[in-house]
Amino acid sequence: MSWTRSVDIGLSTHLAGAGIGLTYRPDGAYTVTETGIVHKRMPPSPDRVVVLTSYVVSGEGSQSDLILGIQARCRGVPDDPHDVDDIADDLYAVLHGAANLWAGDALLASVWRQSHTSMGSDTAHRWETSSNFYAVTAHHSAHALD
Template identity: 45%
Template sequence: MSWTSDLEAGLAEHLAAAGLGVWRPTGPAYTTAEVGIVTGRVPTAPDRVIVINAYNVTSGLLSHVTLGLQIKVRGPKSADPRPAQDLTDAIYDRLHGARDLTLAGIPVALLWRQSWAWLGPDANGRDETTSNYYAETAHPSAHVTD
């Protein structure tokens, strides 16, 4: 795995350890009763899912970076949007302002939510939200270690 996918997996493990969902990167498939935690593409199942994807915010000549972590939440098929928002709030409670984390061996000095939005229902009537968290961390390379 790469530094980025390691960090995504570490965040998934962190959320699973908090009881917010189930992180099962190699299977078996999630049950309908579970909140799946995945990285990358949004799966068609289960209905309730947390999807984590990293993106660059800032990087410079030193290893210090601000990494964006998009966390998309999808709730169950329902006329009530609150289950998706409730899960979004539970993730916020766990992550916003967290300091001195180690995610998959990667030190994260500070993590905070920068923004969030309600996306409405998907084509199957499952409400979605998206949140953008910023992580202050270090991403050393062959040429940058400080």
């Protein structure tokens, strides 16, 4: 398993176990009432979903220490613009200020939310937000996030 995949799965597992109502299944199959965690791409369902995407902010090249970006794109139920804020606020409560958090093979020494914005609603009237969390970590390969 690649370092990046390990981090994504580890972070998803941590969030699912944090008691904030999120569910993570590697196959991405969720019931309509669950709030699912997926990676990289927004699925058509369920309505409530968190899409995690990891990326390098700084420290690529020969350095092993880096700032890892984690975009958390959230979507809520139709016609309720505040539902998505509830999801984003729960993520903030778990991740912002976290220290020494293991996400798969990576120790995230410190985590903070760098930015947050509304992304409007999709064609099904489901509101979306995007939060960018940064984490100080290290990896063993300069190309781990390619």
